[in-house]
Amino acid sequence: MSTAKPRAWPPRTTRARTTRPRPPVKQTAQIPDAVIGHYARLLEDSGIMALIDAELGPRPGPAGVPIRAVLVCLMVSIHHSGKATLAEAWRLAAFCLSPSAREHLGLEADRPPVDDPHACLADNRRFYRAFDRLTSLLDPARHDRRTRLPQHEADLHATAWHDDDPDHTRKRDLLQDLVTKLVLTPVRWGKGRGYLAGFGGDVGIDTTAAPVFARPPRARRSTGELFASTEITAGWHHSAGNGPPEYGYSATLTVAARARPVSASFPQLALGLVLDTPHKRIGANAVTTLKPLAALGLPAAFAVADRAYTDQQPVHFAQPARALGYKLALDYKVDQRGVQGSAHGALLIDGSLACPLTPGRLAQATSGLDDASVRTPSQELAALISAREPYLLRLKQSANADGAIRLQCPAAGTSPSVTCPRFERLHQRGPRRSTAVDLTDARHRAAHAAAKPRVRPPTPDHKSGELPKICHQQTITLHPGDLGHLDKFRQDLAYLSPAWIATYKSVRANTEGINGQLKGHDLDLGDPKNRLAHGRVAQTILVALLVTVANDHFLDQWRHTHRPRTGPITPADAPQTPTGTFDGTPPAGQSRPPPAP
Amino acid sequence: MDVVALRNGCLSCHYGWGVTLDPATSATITGYRPQNAPPEWDRVRGHVRMLVAASADRSPYQVERLLTATARLAVWCHRTGLPDDPEVWLRHETIDTFVLTGCTDLAPRSAQTYRSWLRHMRATLAWLERGEQAPPPMAAPKQVSPPYSPAQLGRLRGWAERLPGQARGDALALMALAFGCGLTSGEVAAVQTGHLRRLTCGAIVVTVPGTQRLIVCRSAWENVLAHAADQPSDAFVFRPRRAARHAKNLFSSWTARHTPTGGLPALSVRRLRSSWIVELLSARIDLGVVASAAGTSVSALARYQHFVPALDEPTAVALLRGRPDEQAK
Numbered sequence: 001m002s003t004a005k006p007r008a009w010p011p012r013t014t015r016a017r018t019t020r021p022r023p024p025v026k027q028t029a030q031i032p033d034a035v036i037g038h039y040a041r042l043l044e045d046s047g048i049m050a051l052i053d054a055e056l057g058p059r060p061g062p063a064g065v066p067i068r069a070v071l072v073c074l075m076v077s078i079h080h081s082g083k084a085t086l087a088e089a090w091r092l093a094a095f096c097l098s099p100s101a102r103e104h105l106g107l108e109a110d111r112p113p114v115d116d117p118h119a120c121l122a123d124n125r126r127f128y129r130a131f132d133r134l135t136s137l138l139d140p141a142r143h144d145r146r147t148r149l150p151q152h153e154a155d156l157h158a159t160a161w162h163d164d165d166p167d168h169t170r171k172r173d174l175l176q177d178l179v180t181k182l183v184l185t186p187v188r189w190g191k192g193r194g195y196l197a198g199f200g201g202d203v204g205i206d207t208t209a210a211p212v213f214a215r216p217p218r219a220r221r222s223t224g225e226l227f228a229s230t231e232i233t234a235g236w237h238h239s240a241g242n243g244p245p246e247y248g249y250s251a252t253l254t255v256a257a258r259a260r261p262v263s264a265s266f267p268q269l270a271l272g273l274v275l276d277t278p279h280k281r282i283g284a285n286a287v288t289t290l291k292p293l294a295a296l297g298l299p300a301a302f303a304v305a306d307r308a309y310t311d312q313q314p315v316h317f318a319q320p321a322r323a324l325g326y327k328l329a330l331d332y333k334v335d336q337r338g339v340q341g342s343a344h345g346a347l348l349i350d351g352s353l354a355c356p357l358t359p360g361r362l363a364q365a366t367s368g369l370d371d372a373s374v375r376t377p378s379q380e381l382a383a384l385i386s387a388r389e390p391y392l393l394r395l396k397q398s399a400n401a402d403g404a405i406r407l408q409c410p411a412a413g414t415s416p417s418v419t420c421p422r423f424e425r426l427h428q429r430g431p432r433r434s435t436a437v438d439l440t441d442a443r444h445r446a447a448h449a450a451a452k453p454r455v456r457p458p459t460p461d462h463k464s465g466e467l468p469k470i471c472h473q474q475t476i477t478l479h480p481g482d483l484g485h486l487d488k489f490r491q492d493l494a495y496l497s498p499a500w501i502a503t504y505k506s507v508r509a510n511t512e513g514i515n516g517q518l519k520g521h522d523l524d525l526g527d528p529k530n531r532l533a534h535g536r537v538a539q540t541i542l543v544a545l546l547v548t549v550a551n552d553h554f555l556d557q558w559r560h561t562h563r564p565r566t567g568p569i570t571p572a573d574a575p576q577t578p579t580g581t582f583d584g585t586p587p588a589g590q591s592r593p594p595p596a597p
Numbered sequence: 598m599d600v601v602a603l604r605n606g607c608l609s610c611h612y613g614w615g616v617t618l619d620p621a622t623s624a625t626i627t628g629y630r631p632q633n634a635p636p637e638w639d640r641v642r643g644h645v646r647m648l649v650a651a652s653a654d655r656s657p658y659q660v661e662r663l664l665t666a667t668a669r670l671a672v673w674c675h676r677t678g679l680p681d682d683p684e685v686w687l688r689h690e691t692i693d694t695f696v697l698t699g700c701t702d703l704a705p706r707s708a709q710t711y712r713s714w715l716r717h718m719r720a721t722l723a724w725l726e727r728g729e730q731a732p733p734p735m736a737a738p739k740q741v742s743p744p745y746s747p748a749q750l751g752r753l754r755g756w757a758e759r760l761p762g763q764a765r766g767d768a769l770a771l772m773a774l775a776f777g778c779g780l781t782s783g784e785v786a787a788v789q790t791g792h793l794r795r796l797t798c799g800a801i802v803v804t805v806p807g808t809q810r811l812i813v814c815r816s817a818w819e820n821v822l823a824h825a826a827d828q829p830s831d832a833f834v835f836r837p838r839r840a841a842r843h844a845k846n847l848f849s850s851w852t853a854r855h856t857p858t859g860g861l862p863a864l865s866v867r868r869l870r871s872s873w874i875v876e877l878l879s880a881r882i883d884l885g886v887v888a889s890a891a892g893t894s895v896s897a898l899a900r901y902q903h904f905v906p907a908l909d910e911p912t913a914v915a916l917l918r919g920r921p922d923e924q925a926k
Contacts, residue, residue, distance in 0.1 A: 192737075359678040360678075361679075361680070367680070376635075379635070380637060380676060383676035384677075387676065388678070419730075434732070435733065436733065436734040436736050437733055437735040437736065438736065439705035439735055439737040440737060442701070445697050448732075448733065450690065450732070451697035453677065454730075456685075460605065558707040
């Protein structure tokens with residue numbers, strides 16, 4: 001029997017040591033000059049640098065790192081790693097750019113020495129200070145963004161984000177202007193290349209959470225004093241789903257959506273962005289995103305929004321959106337369905353004005369229905385919705401300059417959808433001479449007066465003086481204020497009709513789709529670690545840069561997938577070759593190279 | 598009966614009547630349920646049964662058909678938002694809108710037939726017209742199956758007699774019942790050997806279940822039915838091996854497997870019945886007798902008239918002139 005102990009470990013040989021797993025060495029990839037040139041041109045083309053420079057004005061002392069270089073490096077960082085952090089942007093700027101690219105961005109051609117920590121730290125601080133210069137410039141309420149202020153003090157600062165002070169308003173508008181210009185630059189490029197030729201003007205509007213890394217307000221345990229978050233205007237964003245609320249901001253996004261099957265395809269781009277406190281100014285923010293689209297030359301069709309927007313006061317969302325030329329497709333909560341009110345005697349049923357003698361079962365078809373019944377309507381409900389359509393007032397004249405529309409009684413006109421004994425009595429229309437119906441002719445069969453539903457007034461009918469206006473007149477004029485607060489419910493498609501379903505569900509799918517892409521594996525708006533800079537201005541700029549890069553990616557993906565033919569180029573919209581000596585500039589023209597792998 | 602004074606000063610008289618139906622009709626009405634009954638059926642079935650029960654006694658139509666049409670009307674009214682009120686269902690405009698928009702899946706003639714049933718029900722039950730519009734006329738082409746020519750019929754019989762085994766018996770039975778007796782497809786399918794009765798004069802009388810009309814086989818086909826009547830068991834005359842009275846594709850499957858040779862057209866019950874009517878009309882048999890035997894109205898025979906060959910001039914002259922003894926009467 002051997003007395004030798006078995007060895008617990010194998011002998012340490014040189015080979016074993018060399019093959020042992022090691023932590024990965026940080027490899028510094030080189031950013032192609034073409035990528036730098038592309039995002040530098042995007043920033044130049046957005047026109048925000050002129051606004052920033054004008055706001056910055058001449059300042060004494062050394063110029064420091066150009067803000068332009070910081071923004072470009074942030075976009076490159078988002079493009080490569082999905083991170084909108086200054087640390088990653090500085091690392092790229094310091095170690096991953098070629099000397100010519102650094103020169104093009106206004107940085108020193110020589111990189112900071114890697115083995116000199118003091119030089120690196122100094123370079124890093126200069127980079128951070130450039131971004132701080134921008135955020136301080138645009139902040140209407142400057143304060144220490146790294147300290148948790150007492151709540152009352154933070155509230156005072158927070159008022160600057162929604163008060164009427166002219167200087168605060170100007171700065172807020174300037175910040176929003178920068179965001180809009182950034183987000184719309186890829187849209188302008190796509191439009192200039194003809195990629196948006198198939199866009200019909202349907203847009204989806206939704207709000208998604210943009211959580212922040214800061215902690216929510218809390219009370220000090222010892223004194224009970226309430227301390228605010230370092231993000232003084234952030235709040236809890238409650239999504240429509242069952243998930244827990246997220247602390248941060250709400251990003252209102254407007255999406256170029258496709259409501260109907262159309263022959264031409266187009267990239268689904270984000271057309272607007274507003275970052276705000278959750279559940280504040282929801283309607284106003286949506287309108288803010290819609291306003292620049294007309295100036296861009298994009299058509300206006302249906303604006304589709306979820307039930308959070310239906311609850312907005314008409315002056316905040318419905319009326320301004322209509323004034324911009326958009327029609328609305330809305331959804332309702334359980335207690336908002338059915339008969340919602342009336343105007344001039346016409347019933348407001350699920351957002352559409354209808355004949356006052358609409359059968360009760362049709363008018364109340366959706367009353368009290370839960371969401372599941374509405375999302376998957378039964379055969380009986382679908383039949384009732386279909387039977388309701390002939391009773392709806394028809395649009396006789398679109399909105400005039402004051403926003404007033406004319407609606408026609410369904411029994412009036414050359415092609416009435418119902419027959420009405422009251423209408424015939426009041427308007428001296430005797431029953432028409434009945435012509436023979438050819439049952440083999442489907443169109444004749446459906447168009448015959450006998451095929452229309454006949455309205456059943458009460459017996460005996462009311463006296464003429466007691467009848468509503470819609471029965472006295474063949475048409476009524478509906479002014480924006482006629483429905484009062486109920487105007488928020490009015491929409492331009494019959495609720496749950498096939499047209500409504502085709503529009504609403506398609507656009508909502510597009511809207512949620514872009515939310516998913518912005519919070520996917522490539523770019524993740526939902527991860528606060530990707531946006532670590534403090535303050536609302538910083539968060540707004542970083543989210544805008546994320547959405548801008550996402551839009552740029554969408555354009556690229558769509559171009560590679562669909563391979564569109566070269567369309568007419570609008571010189572003002574197409575990217576132009578910069579007039580510099582930069583060697584890394586991609587070739588000018590109607591296309592550009594694909595993004596670097 | 599009671600009389601109520603309305604607020605506008607008019608008197609309103611209410612009265613009712615009772616109808617007692619036979620047990621078979623009552624069971625049919627009570628047990629009726631539409632195929633693939635929609636969810637709304639449970640809400641309207643009471644009114645449907647009430648309407649059909651009240652009108653069945655005075656309606657010439659089969660109660661099953663009235664149930665079908667009324668149930669369809671009631672469900673359509675419910676789905677279009679009209680109240681579950683029989684008074685609303687049987688208004689002219691409701692019936693017409695139902696026929697024009699709710700019966701688009703039916704053939705035009707079928708839709709018109711539904712309209713006839715419902716309007717007859719309305720005429721039976723509703724006696725007032727309160728502000729209703731005059732119903733518009735509706736037209737649908739009258740399609741009549743063209744009869745076989747006499748030559749085709751002779752060659753078809755020769756083909757049938759040369760078929761082997763059971764196919765021969767089926768072909769001859771089909772022709773005897775449809776062309777010899779003028780039965781419809783449903784009636785041909787229902788006739789069993791027990792329904793055939795031979796009179797002392799040699800005529801074969803067919804008692805079709807569900808009808809009371811007198812059906813006598815043409816003499817040329819009597820031997821076929823007489824042979825079937827002599828069978829000991831009470832089997833179906835056409836395709837006797839089946840057990841069910843109604844079978845899907847009963848005729849089409851048979852005619853598909855037995856295609857006449859020599860360029861002859863396939864056997865069709867409708868064409869055979871049409872040939873029977875034309876043959877009777879060509880024989881100048883009284884229209885009332887023909888209509889009664891066919892189970893239709895005299896006016897319905899007009900659509901077959903253009904198939905009837907015209908009389909030659911001497912015969913026409915003789916008929917128009919008449920006999921002196923007739924004129925004396």
